[in-house]
Amino acid sequence: MPVETSTDGLPLPQRYGAIVAIALGITVAVLDGAIANVALPTIARELHASPAQSIWIVNAYQLAIIVSLLSLAFLGDMLGYRRVYQCGLVVFTCTSLFCALSDSLTMLTFARVLQGFGGAALMSVNTALIRIIYPQRFLGRGMGINSLIVAVSSAAGPTVAAAILSVASWQWLFLINIPVGIAALFLALRFLPDNQQKSRGQRFDIISGVMNALTFGLLISLLSGFAQGVNGRVLLAELLLLLVVGTLFIRRQLRMTFPLLPVDLFRIPLFALSIGTSVCSFCAQMLAMVSLPFFLQGTLGRSEVATGLLLTPWPLATMVMAPIAGRLIERIHAGLLGAIGLAMFASGLFALALLPASPTDVDIVWRMMLCGAGFGLFQSPNNHTIITSAPRHRSGGASGMLGTARLLGQASGAALVALMFNLFNTQGTHLSLLLAGSFATVAMLVSALRITQPRNLSA
Structure with a gap:
């Protein structure tokens, strides 16, 4: 049975059970x-x-x-975030077993597609659920915890994989998800609340779903193909198809009362500015995180273990700063917090780009900590603003766009790293870091524009 909730969050201790259910699901996804x-x-x-x-x-x-992220977020607004999240846990857990049992590349790839749909269901509504789990005055703290989980899980992937592979076969990379998924599902069934303000009269438009998949699929394919030097004719064909499908998709959404792509939310200046800030910042993050291992190992001759240890101060600093930022949002405007955090982030990235020829570990570590602290200070308030600037019944659309902005930024950053290495070879990391600092600076300027917008702490 769904947990009954007031309009101002869950009481304790139910709130703890609900946030652990969210944390476990998002961690594995x-x-x-x-x-x-x-x-x-x-x-x-x-x-x-x-x-x-x-x-x-x-x-x-x-x-x-x-x-599938936006389609599943739309279904969350229509059917309930709790239901979508629970279905996502079931799909993700079952397909993890499918992945582990795969005996061919085709079978494993198919299993990973299905697992991705389960992961998308979890990512599409997690922040919308946090909005109804936490009382409004403490929502920043919930967003801080969520930002912490996403940041640490993203950075810890290679370390966790290396630890598992040191004692078990690759199948255990997927089998480990099963007990975690079962625990998360138990907690979700018991503690997660249902959203009481579902969008009435909302219907899922299959044509919009297909066009959404084609638009974002073509965009990611085009970015990756351009970076990898794919044949120009293929890229041109993809670009033309993307322009045609994307234009038709957006025009269709503009005519709809309940659009799949939340174009209605982009009419809210605070929402639009926050999404733009998110895309730029995650692009900067991925430019750095993908290019730095090549520099540390290839140029400086550090071992894989040493590289992992030198990268660790970044997520550790984020771990410390994200919850603090979640509390600060209760008193300080998100635009100002974000601008300060992104200024720190950009400074750290430019400092990494200007490392001496033979840096010491201390030279690298403090720069990593500055990047991580700045990113942590920015991310929690930014996520808080994205969610609270949308009406409550459109929280799913806002949550879906939050995840989409992160993935688009990360995909763009990874593609730009590949482009820098293909074009400039030995200078690839240096130019990637300079580009990352530039993106962070743009994000800082966009974040500062939000200071003129009123704070929305009663949404």
């Missing part, structure tokens, strides 16, 4: 975006696939999430 990377050579060898073919084990999961 985000982890699985990166956890398989370390095992790709082993999986490719055991399944008799080439390294290039094995990349689809990662890409299939990410692509399934990006093409």
Whole structure:
């Protein structure tokens, strides 16, 4: 039975059970975006696939999430966030077993697509659920916890994978999800509340769902293909198709009362500015996190273990700062907090780009900490603003756009790293970090524009 909730959050201790259910689900969903990377050579060898073919084990999961995220967020507004989240847990847990039992690349890739749909269901409504779990005055704290989970899970993927592979086979990368998923489902069934303000008269438009999948799928394919130097004619064909489908998709959404792509929310200046800030900041984050290992190992000659340890101060600083930022939002405007955090983030990125030729570990560590602290100070208030600037019955659409902005930023950042390495080779990391600092600076300026917008703490 759904937990009854007032308009101002769950009472204790039900709130703790609900937030743990969210934390467990989001942890495994985000982890699985990166956890398989370390095992790709082993999986490719055991399944008799080439390294290039094995990349689809990662890409299939990410692509399934990006093409279905907004559709599932829409269903959350229509059917209930609790129901979508619980279905996502069931699908994610069952398909994790499917992944572990796969005996061919085709089977594993198909399983990863299905697993991606489960992960998308979890990511699409998690922040919408937090909005009804926490009392409004404490919502920033809930967003801080969520930001902390996403940041740490994203950064910890390779470390967790290496730890599992040191004692078990690659199948355990997926089997480990099953007990976590079962625990999360038990808590979700018992503690998660239902949204009382569902959108009335809302209907899912299948044509919009297909067009949404095509638009975002083509966009990610175009970014990746451009970065990897795919044939120009293929890229041109994809670009033309993207322009046609994307234009028709947006025009269709503008005519709808309940659009799948939340164009209605983009008419809210605070929402639009916050989404733009999110895309730029996650692009900057991925530019740094993807390029730095090549610099640390290839240029400085650090080992894989040393590289992992040198990257760790970033998520650790985020862990410390995200909950603090979640509390500060109760007293300080999110635009100001975000601008300060992004100024720190940009300073750290430019400082990494200007490292001396033979840096010490201390030279690297303090720069990593500055990046992580700045990102943590920005992310919680930004997520809080995205969710609270939308009407309550459109929380699912806002939550879906929050996840979409993160994934688009990360995909763009990864593609730009590949482009920098293809164009400039030995200078790839240096230019990637300078580009990352530039994106963070743009995000800082956009965040500062939000200071003129009124705070929305009663939404």
